[in-house]
Amino acid sequence: MSDGFLPVAGEVRDPETLREKERAYEDLADAVRELLDATIRTKVDPADVDDLTAQVRDISAKLLVNAHEGPLGLRVSSDGRWRDPGNPAVGRRNAFAPPLKMHRDRAAKRVSCTFNLGAAYEGPPKHVHGGMLAMIMDQVLGSVPPLIGKPGMTAYLTLTYRRPSPLQHNLTAEGWVDRTDGWKTTVKGHVLDADGQVTVEAEGLFIVPKMARELLSAPMSDAGEFELFSQPVGDSPRR
Incomplete structure (x- = not known):
């Protein structure tokens, strides 16, 4: 998402x-x-x-x-x-x-984050579990559509593992807009190791659900420009 x-x-x-x-x-x-x-x-x-x-x-x-x-x-x-x-x-x-701490470049419609994972995330010996990398890429790629005013749910996420991603080393995940179609946004991205080599390639499709479309006057504003809720602040959002 x-x-x-x-x-x-x-x-x-x-x-x-x-x-x-x-x-x-x-x-x-x-x-x-x-x-x-x-x-x-x-x-x-x-x-x-x-x-x-x-x-x-x-x-x-x-x-x-x-x-x-x-x-x-x-x-x-x-x-x-x-x-x-x-x-x-x-x-x-x-x-x-x-x-993860996301860095957003709205002008470039791009999101990145650098992370360093330890023993709790091990898959292949001394390397990051592939499932963990899938979750990270889902989060990173999913952070891109809001930059163009189209926050959505993950429809599909495809990963290609090019080489192992080492634990206890800085890794960088990046995502960017590939194309849009109405309420749908296709995002591509990758994970880079400390030497700049691609360890994972990813593509995801994110679709703005109907309930969110009702909150947006048009699917074009930045995520920070959505209209405010009129209700007082509480513990959970209005449904």
């Missing part, structure tokens, strides 16, 4: 408090992300692991004393936009997410 799928939500009543809440939960996700990596790579004595496991479970229990019943879905962020904090690619509260 492409991002930029919903318009700006409106004015946040208390952005400073919400920003502090975001910081705390993002720090927690960062710590758990470190724990995930350490869990895979640790060589400490099993007796010590048993004690540490009990501590981790105790922390989980404390966090669940006050928790959502299920997935978070879309939430209003401190900048007034709807975002999905649990997204496994870019979600700031998801410890599995790298998380």
Whole structure:
């Protein structure tokens, strides 16, 4: 799915408090992300692991004393936009997410991000799992259509793996508009290794669903120029 799928939500009543809440939960996700990596790579004595496991479970229990019943879905962020904090690619509260940080060039209709993945994302020995690369390319390519005002859902995503993508090395994913047809946008992209060699080639088709078309006056404005919701800011978007 492409991002930029919903318009700006409106004015946040208390952005400073919400920003502090975001910081705390993002720090927690960062710590758990470190724990995930350490869990895979640790060589400490099993007796010590048993004690540490009990501590981790105790922390989980404390966090669940006050928790959502299920997935978070879309939430209003401190900048007034709807975002999905649990997204496994870019979600700031998801410890599995790298998380990816997109760089958007609206003039060139192009998106890129550089990432460096560790042990939790291993497929072939010392290389990134192909499924992880597919998810990353879905996110990167899906971030392109909003640049031309056509945020959409993934209709298809095709990948060609040219060579292994190494772990613990900087990799760069890029996506750009290939062609458009009404509410449909075909996007192409690739993953480059640190030497500039293509490791993955990708193509995706993204279609603006009917419910989103009703939010857009025309499929041509930039994602940041969508009309505002008239409803007060809350925890979930109007359906």
